[in-house]
Amino acid sequence: MKVTEADILASSILIVDDQQANVTLLEQLLEADGYSNVASTLDPGAVCALHRKNHYDLILLDLQMPGMDGFQVIEGLKTNAADSYLPVLVITAQPGHKLRALQAGARDFISKPFDLVEAQTRIRNMLEVRVLYRKLQGYSVLLEKTVQERTAELRESEARYRSLTELASDWYWEQDENGTFTKVSGPVLEMLGIRVDGLADGTGGEQVAGWNEAERKFLQETIAARQPFLDFVFSRMNADGSEQKFQVSGEPMFNQACRFIGYRGIGVQLPARS
Numbered sequence: 211m212k213v214t215e216a217d218i219l220a221s222s223i224l225i226v227d228d229q230q231a232n233v234t235l236l237e238q239l240l241e242a243d244g245y246s247n248v249a250s251t252l253d254p255g256a257v258c259a260l261h262r263k264n265h266y267d268l269i270l271l272d273l274q275m276p277g278m279d280g281f282q283v284i285e286g287l288k289t290n291a292a293d294s295y296l297p298v299l300v301i302t303a304q305p306g307h308k309l310r311a312l313q314a315g316a317r318d319f320i321s322k323p324f325d326l327v328e329a330q331t332r333i334r335n336m337l338e339v340r341v342l343y344r345k346l347q348g349y350s351v352l353l354e355k356t357v358q359e360r361t362a363e364l365r366e367s368e369a370r371y372r373s374l375t376e377l378a379s380d381w382y383w384e385q386d387e388n389g390t391f392t393k394v395s396g397p398v399l400e401m402l403g404i405r406v407d408g409l410a411d412g413t414g415g416e417q418v419a420g421w422n423e424a425e426r427k428f429l430q431e432t433i434a435a436r437q438p439f440l441d442f443v444f445s446r447m448n449a450d451g452s453e454q455k456f457q458v459s460g461e462p463m464f465n466q467a468c469r470f471i472g473y474r475g476i477g478v479q480l481p482a483r484s
Contacts, residue, residue, distance in 0.1 A: 213341045219243075221267035221337045225250040226257055226283065227301070228275040235324070236270060243330060254278040258286040266297060267340045268333065270320075273302040273311060284314045297340050299332060384463075384474040389433070392472070420447040429458075436462045436470055443480065455480040 223245060225236045233250045240248050251260065254275050261269065269287075273280035280300055287296055300311040303322035311319055318336055320329050381396025425444040432439050438461040445455045460475025 213338050213345070217341045218334065218337050219245055220247060221245070221341060222247045222264060223249070223268045223270065223333075223337075224257070224260060224264070224266045225270045226254055226275075226280075227270075227272040228252050228254070229272075232272065232301075239324075239326065239329065240333070243334075254280070254283050257283050258290065261287060262290055267344070268337055269298045270333075271298050271300050271316070273300050273304070273307050280311070281314055284311070284316060288315060295340070295343055297336070299336055380478045382474075382476050383460075384472060386472040387470055393474075396477075420449075422446070433460075433473060438462065439475075452482070454482075 223240060225233050225248065227233050227236070227250075230252065233252065237248060237250060249260070249264070249266075251257065255278050257269065257271075260266075271280045271283060280302075284296070284298060284300075287298065296315045296317065298316045300307070300316045300319045301322060302308060302311065302319060305321075308319045308321075317339075318332050320332055381394065383391060383395075384393040385391045422445050425442075429439070429442060429444065432442075438459075440459045441457050442459065443455055443457050445453055447453055456477055456479050458475055458477040460473045462473055463471050465471050
């Protein structure tokens, strides 16, 4: 994610100092460097309201001001819940105030009297970080929105798929990687007369006699090989001598890491021959 020169120079900056001479000096410095969106105030009490309204990318804050000093301003800015990033660069002539200001939440400091190269470098570095932070915030919001949209699309697609399979079949089924059925729709128990677990293997509950063992073995081998099967027909002889035939289709399912996670498919009971 690239931060351009134009991005930095278009950043919004607020100068806060009770001395007009200091404000003018900083305005001239910023103008000479090409910054075009610079505001100022001599009233520290107005900073929080101005920042809530304008969301400055950088606040150049003098610490020693009458009535309300820079430390109090920093504490007030922390109440701006809309932005957890505090874009404050403090200006001080007191060496002991630098560490205190950083501990209070300021991002950096400029010493008085100004070293022009140092001031220009610190201002630019802070703005570059701030612009990148804003871009990352925007990207995160966009990414979250995209994920939500894709999730909604997938759920809608799955719902349509389920609806279509239910219309085109007597039942829909899913099983996990161990062969355990996890989802079933339709009258499977009533039509087959067995526990669903017994459809493809012999491990699940009480079995009803009469299944064609050769057909069931072929189905077991197909599933074990992780192969899809289409319109596979298997049969069962009932105790009264009648024959039931069923037709199933299924496909293996894999996750994003290409790991096998089970099967899903549909089934129908075929009409009896007259």
